[in-house]
Amino acid sequence: MSPMDAPIAIRAGLVDSLRAMWGQMSHAERSVFGIIVLLPLWWGIGFGYISLLLLAGLAASELWQFGRIRLKAPRPEVWALFAFGAYVTVNMNLHVEKITGNSLLSPTLLWIGGALVLWYIQSNDVRVRVQVAIWAIAVLMAEVLAVWLVAHFVIGESSLPIMRSLTGLLLSKQERYVEGLGDTNYLRLFDAEDGTSFLGTPRYAAFFGHPEFFAQATAFVFLLGLSGRSPWPLLLGSAAVVALILDGARSSVAVLIAVLALRMLLTLGKHGGIWALFALIAALSFGALALPPVTEALVTTYERTVDSTNNLRKASTEARSLLYGRTFESLGDAPIFGHGIPGRTVVPGYEPAKVGSHSFLLGALLYCNGLAGTLLFGIFAVTFMRWLWRTRADRPDCVWWTLLLFMILASVVAFDFTRMAILLLCTMLSLDRGRTETDEAMWAVKQFPRTQQKLAASR
Numbered sequence: 001m002s003p004m005d006a007p008i009a010i011r012a013g014l015v016d017s018l019r020a021m022w023g024q025m026s027h028a029e030r031s032v033f034g035i036i037v038l039l040p041l042w043w044g045i046g047f048g049y050i051s052l053l054l055l056a057g058l059a060a061s062e063l064w065q066f067g068r069i070r071l072k073a074p075r076p077e078v079w080a081l082f083a084f085g086a087y088v089t090v091n092m093n094l095h096v097e098k099i100t101g102n103s104l105l106s107p108t109l110l111w112i113g114g115a116l117v118l119w120y121i122q123s124n125d126v127r128v129r130v131q132v133a134i135w136a137i138a139v140l141m142a143e144v145l146a147v148w149l150v151a152h153f154v155i156g157e158s159s160l161p162i163m164r165s166l167t168g169l170l171l172s173k174q175e176r177y178v179e180g181l182g183d184t185n186y187l188r189l190f191d192a193e194d195g196t197s198f199l200g201t202p203r204y205a206a207f208f209g210h211p212e213f214f215a216q217a218t219a220f221v222f223l224l225g226l227s228g229r230s231p232w233p234l235l236l237g238s239a240a241v242v243a244l245i246l247d248g249a250r251s252s253v254a255v256l257i258a259v260l261a262l263r264m265l266l267t268l269g270k271h272g273g274i275w276a277l278f279a280l281i282a283a284l285s286f287g288a289l290a291l292p293p294v295t296e297a298l299v300t301t302y303e304r305t306v307d308s309t310n311n312l313r314k315a316s317t318e319a320r321s322l323l324y325g326r327t328f329e330s331l332g333d334a335p336i337f338g339h340g341i342p343g344r345t346v347v348p349g350y351e352p353a354k355v356g357s358h359s360f361l362l363g364a365l366l367y368c369n370g371l372a373g374t375l376l377f378g379i380f381a382v383t384f385m386r387w388l389w390r391t392r393a394d395r396p397d398c399v400w401w402t403l404l405l406f407m408i409l410a411s412v413v414a415f416d417f418t419r420m421a422i423l424l425l426c427t428m429l430s431l432d433r434g435r436t437e438t439d440e441a442m443w444a445v446k447q448f449p450r451t452q453q454k455l456a457a458s459r
Contacts, residue, residue: 021135029132031061032428036136040143043207046167048106048184051113051417058120072123077387078115080380085111087373095340114420118427122387127430130396134228134236137221141239144206148246151189157202163187183209197248204246213418215249216409219256220402220422226263227396255408259401319353320412322346326355327367338370360410388427399426 025033035042035054042050062069074082089107093099120126151160162177168185177186183205190202191211197203208214218240225236244253323346330343342363343355352358356367365374388399403426406419 021132025132026127028126028428029128032128032425033132033136036133037139037143039140039207040147043209044165044187046165046184047207047209048102048417049109049167051109051117051420052105055113055116058117069120070124071119074119075122075383075387077380077383078119078122080376080383081115081118082112084373084376084380085115087376088369091337091340091369091373110415110417110420114424117424121424121427126428127394128425128428130224130227130398130429130431131229133425133429134224134232137224138232138236138239141221141236141243144243145239147189147206148204152201157190157192160189195248198245201246203248204243206243208418209416211247212249212252212413213416215244215247215252216406216413217418217422218243218247219252219405220398222256223259223398223401223405226401227398251409251412255405258408259405262404263397263401319347320358323353323355323358324362327359327362330355331366334370336370337372338366338368340368342368358414359412360415362411364415394430395426396429396431399429402426 022030022033042053045053059069085107088111089104092107093103096103151157163186164173164175165185165187171185173185177188188209189205191205192202195203203211204214205211206214208217221243222237222240225233225240228236244256326343326346330339333339339356342357345351345354347353356363365377369377385403388395388403402422406423
């Protein structure tokens, strides 16, 4: 049996469990596990350059182990993503006041780097068992929550300095952080400028650069936990809920609740429990409307909830409404090729609130890249989804719910490396299903050619 299909034995004790699991992992699973667990290290080096480090490490590993980078002919979705990445990079640099390393590297690493990794995954049929991903994410969430506990109860958010990352030091960036200088060059765990969390504390961004991106990752953690065996749904789900409360991203919370509700309806319908759900809803509705004390209590609670929600980052809500309105009005100025870059800020003194920002669909696609760029990305999205569907046999259901989550969030949140990394991880996730002896032999020869050669020579 190959390491890919071997069951993960759970021994007593966390250390023993991790040691046993590590010994049963494939090379790809160990690499993905290490990348996820060491996210704080990549964040310390520079969040925006993570993909550059990963690409360099991937190329070095291939050359060392196989003497070449194993790649097959690119599939249509890879070509489409390459084309979109090249278009975005050229279009952006045609509209900036001055071409810089960041204007060249940022879109290149995000889109073309993502295409390169997707190409490698498809060429080598890279698979990572969902249990391995769950363990890695569990360790990462423990790190995330432990850092918040220390920062909040020991140091204090207001006393926590914003230091420069390794790339910030190498690029000689100024020591004092100013909004708009970029999260790649600075280590900012909290965002005190963009409202507060649901607890009234500064919004927690952890190692993801911005609270909105951290919230997307946390929502994925919740969905991933549901694809695991007990007790992972409870453990990862609880950690994700705590992280979302500390983050305070309303959009991610609302969309996650909607996705979970749809998932529950489909699950109950599949197992014949949909009528029981409808009966429960009917009973609750009757109790809420027919019993005056219950009705009065619900109305009072609803009014208080509406008031508190309206007061939560009210300025942020108004700024977003103004931003989206200005963006929509400006689409007709450059409908074919777009404006290339976001426009002026709609909030004086707050640089990130620019026309064409804070939305992937309306801003990054239609406003910045026009109909031409939107068409290229649409081709990628359709071909990518088609490939995922054709290879759906061994994929966990969290892949599809994550795609739905991201599609809905695309209207109100920008696309960043976090979402790209999660999508690439989803393409690798697989369920534990047995393979034939022929499949195992082919997998062993493909993954460990040097080992097979040594065994053959010894015989």
